[in-house]
Amino acid sequence: MTPRHTLLALLVVAIWGVNFVAIDLGLSNVPPLLFLAMRFVLVAIPAVFFIRPPAIGWRNVLLIGAFLSLGQFTLLYLALSLGMPPGLASLLLQTQIVFSVIVSSLLLREHPTRRQLTGIVIGMVGLAVVVVGHTSAAPWLPLVITLLAALSWAIGNVLSRRARAASGLSLVVWSGLVVPIPSIALALLVDGPQAVGFSLTHLSLAAILSTVYTALAASLVAYTIWNSLLARYPTGAVVPFTLLVPVIGILAAWAVFGERPASSELIGGAIMLGGLAAAVLTPRPRAPDFATE
Numbered sequence: 044m045t046p047r048h049t050l051l052a053l054l055v056v057a058i059w060g061v062n063f064v065a066i067d068l069g070l071s072n073v074p075p076l077l078f079l080a081m082r083f084v085l086v087a088i089p090a091v092f093f094i095r096p097p098a099i100g101w102r103n104v105l106l107i108g109a110f111l112s113l114g115q116f117t118l119l120y121l122a123l124s125l126g127m128p129p130g131l132a133s134l135l136l137q138t139q140i141v142f143s144v145i146v147s148s149l150l151l152r153e154h155p156t157r158r159q160l161t162g163i164v165i166g167m168v169g170l171a172v173v174v175v176g177h178t179s180a181a182p183w184l185p186l187v188i189t190l191l192a193a194l195s196w197a198i199g200n201v202l203s204r205r206a207r208a209a210s211g212l213s214l215v216v217w218s219g220l221v222v223p224i225p226s227i228a229l230a231l232l233v234d235g236p237q238a239v240g241f242s243l244t245h246l247s248l249a250a251i252l253s254t255v256y257t258a259l260a261a262s263l264v265a266y267t268i269w270n271s272l273l274a275r276y277p278t279g280a281v282v283p284f285t286l287l288v289p290v291i292g293i294l295a296a297w298a299v300f301g302e303r304p305a306s307s308e309l310i311g312g313a314i315m316l317g318g319l320a321a322a323v324l325t326p327r328p329r330a331p332d333f334a335t336e
Contacts, residue, residue, distance in 0.1 A: 060291020069253030111199025133292025165318025176307025
């Protein structure tokens with residue numbers, strides 16, 4: 044990747060790391076499905092009236108929106124609302140790297156190497172340590188939902204890579220249209236019209252600022268850059284940058300909420316990230332040694 048694209052990838056990492064804290068703050072007084080709908084209404088409108096649809100076919104737009112936006116964030120918001128700590132969520136969501144390698148091998152025929160398989164196994168050992176440490180002191184359901192969110196993100200990554208949209212912004216905006224109607228419908232069904240109406244008429248400043256941040260920064264800016272990078276480079280060259288997201292996420296959660304991961308979560312997380320790094324970071328070839336006479 045060029046230095047400019049590397050810096051852009053790091054900007055995405057910073058935005059997404061803070062995003063977990065922003066979401067958790069917004070969920071304090073807004074039901075998760077309604078909060079998700081608010082985010083993607085702001086993502087798509089009014090942008091859809093000024094930006095042309097991506098020339099990748101409506102089927103691809105719908106599929107990418109269903110997995111990358113609707114599936115991933117519905118599950119993530121539900122997990123956070125059920126008590127998943129935002130710092131730990133930022134760590135567990137990086138299992139999407141493993142899922143991305145697996146899904147890429149199935150859909151794009153980008154078969155994993157022996158090094159990648161070894162890294163995946165190490166990463167899964169670290170994940171097991173995190174799961175055992177977490178579920179011994181907290182409910183397991185939010186953790187499982189977070190892992191399903193990671194799987195949805197991975198599928199969306201690979202679908203985006205395969206579609207190769209010319210404009211990352213166009214893809215974010217138009218695929219974002221998939222989210223609001225199902226989210227609002229589910230919110231009305233699960234929370235009820237009275238709760239939805241009350242939340243909309245009693246929005247806190249935290250909820251408004253969180254919606255703006257998640258829509259403009261985390262979706263429009265970050266995903267526009269992300270989709271553009273996926274269209275330019277192989278999945279394995281882009282996805283590894285997300286290994287830095289939990290570092291930012293854990294630090295942000297510690298600074299805002301005083302959230303301190305348990306020692307088992309830190310140890311397991313370090314093992315997991317080390318394995319994932321081994322799976323997706325390709326070592327540069329060594330320069331030849333020239334003997335001097």
